[in-house]
Amino acid sequence: MKLxxxxxxIEKKKNKSEFAIITNLKTGExxxxxxxxxxxxxxxxxxxxxxxxxxxxxxxxxxxxxxFVETYILxxxxxxxxxVHIAQYLVDFAKSLNFEISIIDPxxxxxxxxxxxxMKIINKWPDEAFKEIDTNENSAxxxxxxxxxxxxxxxxxxxxxxxxxxxxxxSKKTHENRCQRxxxxxFSDKQIDSIHGPIGIxxxxxxxxxxxxxxxxxxxxxxxxx
Amino acid sequence: MKNSxxxxxxEEANDWVTANQKVVLATVIQTWGSSPRQVGSxxxxxxxxxxxxxxxxxxxxxxVVRECIxxxxxxxxxxxxxxxxxxxxxxxxxxxxGGEIAVYLEQVN
Numbered sequence: 199m200k201l202x203x204x205x206x207x208i209e210k211k212k213n214k215s216e217f218a219i220i221t222n223l224k225t226g227e228x229x230x231x232x233x234x235x236x237x238x239x240x241x242x243x244x245x246x247x248x249x250x251x252x253x254x255x256x257x258x259x260x261x262x263x264x265x266f267v268e269t270y271i272l273x274x275x276x277x278x279x280x281x282v283h284i285a286q287y288l289v290d291f292a293k294s295l296n297f298e299i300s301i302i303d304p305x306x307x308x309x310x311x312x313x314x315x316x317m318k319i320i321n322k323w324p325d326e327a328f329k330e331i332d333t334n335e336n337s338a339x340x341x342x343x344x345x346x347x348x349x350x351x352x353x354x355x356x357x358x359x360x361x362x363x364x365x366x367x368x369s370k371k372t373h374e375n376r377c378q379r380x381x382x383x384x385f386s387d388k389q390i391d392s393i394h395g396p397i398g399i400x401x402x403x404x405x406x407x408x409x410x411x412x413x414x415x416x417x418x419x420x421x422x423x424x
Numbered sequence: 425m426k427n428s429x430x431x432x433x434x435e436e437a438n439d440w441v442t443a444n445q446k447v448v449l450a451t452v453i454q455t456w457g458s459s460p461r462q463v464g465s466x467x468x469x470x471x472x473x474x475x476x477x478x479x480x481x482x483x484x485x486x487x488v489v490r491e492c493i494x495x496x497x498x499x500x501x502x503x504x505x506x507x508x509x510x511x512x513x514x515x516x517x518x519x520x521x522g523g524e525i526a527v528y529l530e531q532v533n
Contacts, residue, residue: 199449199530201441208435223453226502226530257464259453266453266528268464 199228206230207270214272214298218252220244223264231267241265273298274421275333279352280342281308281319284367287410288340289317295418297338302327304348324352336424338363338417340397344372350379357389363420365397365413372396394420433477437468437532445470447532448492452479452525453504459523471496479527480507488527495529502530 199221207230210217220241221228229238231252237245247260251267259266273296278285281303292299301319303309309321320327339356341349344367353376356364366376373395380390398412399419433449440447452465460481467477467485469492479488484507491505506526 199532201438201532204434204438204441204532208438211434221528221530223502223504223528228530257462266451268451 199226203228203230211270216252216270216272218248218267218269220248221266221268223259223266271296272336275300275331275337276340276417277302277328277331277333277337277352277356278340278342279303279324279349280367281305281310281314282342283406284342284410284413285340286313287407288414289314291410291414295414297417300331302352303343324348324355328352328355333359333361335360335362337361338420339365340413340417341366344368346376346379350376350383353380353393354383354385357385357392362424363394363417364392365394365416367397367409368395370396431466431477433466433468436476440468440470441532445472446496448495449530449532450479450488450492451528451530453528454526455523456525457523459525461525469493480525483507484525484527488529492529495531500531501533502528504528 207219210230218231219228220231229241231237231248233252241248244260244263244265248267251258252269255269255271257268276292276297276299278288278299278301281301285301289299301309301314301317302322302324303319304321304323306321309319320330337359339352339361341352343349349366353364353366366373368376376395377390394416398409399416401408401412403409403412437447437449448469450467450469452461452463455463461479465479467475467479467488469475469489471493473489473493475485475489478485491503495503504526506524508524
């Protein structure tokens with residue numbers, strides 16, 4: 199691979215674009231494929247197969263050829279509501295996984311840069327904060343404040359936008375009350391049941407990093423079910 | 425979602441090149457049977473044999489490192505190698521898990 203190609207791949211990953219690397223295994227020559235952009239003459243004959251790999255987000259060698267296709271997908275957006283202790287560990291775990299984290303917390307003391315260096319923290323109420331984040335059914339929400347004033351509007355946004363993962367921290371009792379409020383707000387049982395509450399898989403741990411681990415494990419598991 | 429989580433190996437490769445090291449990318453391009461790492465998994469190797477990332481569960485990495493050093497020494501651009509199930513001979517390189525993989529080596533130049 200040419201160093202120039204390597205550098206443009208890294209640049210494209212930074213710019214959050216979806217693309218594929220097409221490599222001729224015989225010559226070692228590779229090029230970058232992007233949707234609606236023309237391929238080189240040499241690769242043009244494989245354009246149908248390349249598009250197929252790209253659409254299904256798969257990697258592999260095109261049948262009866264020496265062409266390898268490697269697709270790059272966008273990182274998953276995870277919105278954490280509550281810049282609390284657990285969130286600090288979630289940020290650490292997310293660094294080694296393909297998650298792009300944004301943190302929302304209207305409380306100034308929590309949303310400080312000192313607590314979350316180099317992180318995008320939106321120091322606003324969820325209704326305002328979500329105007330700054332483009333979300334869709336490929337997004338995830340982790341609600342950690344267990345304060346209805348802050349969590350509920352975020353949960354409502356996530357349900358309306360059909361996030362593939364929605365988790366909310368709090369005891370069974372807290373969650374029951376939360377479900378009741380959402381029901382009164384007009385959400386269906388099916389929608390409400392899609393919320394993971396109490397959040398996380400059962401690990402048994404009670405410390406902040408242990409809870410963060412149980413949440414991130416559940417998130418990864420749900421990501422592969424998509 | 426079918427693709428694996430990104431492991432930032434290419435970013436590391438760029439760092440190594442910037443530090444004036446010769447770098448070979450080793451990528452899993454095909455698998456058969458129960459192989460531990462999926463297609464697209466990658467490791468990088470420099471001329472000294474330092475490596476990062478993985479193409480198996482530790483079964484064939486040593487052999488891949490040797491092949492990569494050879495590629496740099498012979499100044500070849502690329503090479504495809506296949507690893508099959510290991511047999512009785514104790515020190516033969518192979519996949520104890522029973523899978524087969526094809527790994528593609530390419531120099532960054």
